[in-house]
Amino acid sequence: IIIEITSMDVFVTIFLVLLGSSGISCRCNMYHLDEVEQFCAESENLNAEAILDFYFGNIPENLSFANYLNCLFEKLNFSTPEGIILFDNIIASDRLPWYIGRVCQDVVSMIIKVELEFKISAIYCKKHPPHVLTPSSVRKCIVEHYSNTPHDYK
Secondary structure (H helix, E strand, O other): OOHHHHHHHHHHHHHHHHHHHHHHHHHOOOOOOHHHHHHHHHHHHOOHHHHHHHOOOOOOOOOOHHHHHHHHHHOOOOOOOOOOOOOOHHHHHHOOOHHOOOOOOHHHHHHHHHHHHHHHHHHHHHOOOOOOOOHHHHHHHHHHHOOOOOOOOO
């Protein structure tokens, strides 16, 4: 049997291998904390599961989660050590949906839409900030003004 392999076959194979190993599907490992998140969580004796419970509203926000957010915002350069919120840095973040709401998509077009919607929400909160500016109140503002696009990406 003779199998003819074209350069297009090689290209498609390489593309699929690279796509499969690109890590896009790994963006949604909800229980994984990156190095910064882990540092802030450990300082409050929190684990990934507890943090997810806070993000998804299964547990009401408390002092531990507020302190976690204070730490996270400072480490991500979303706020200064003095607590000044740096909205421009929040808006410029390429992982804003993840850090603010643990929102994750695996479809590239949806990743772009979700990131844009979070940026629009962050811009709104910059223009109409909460009365008391804390990482918790800013996060809440962004989440409340985030409008999720229906999942039809035709």
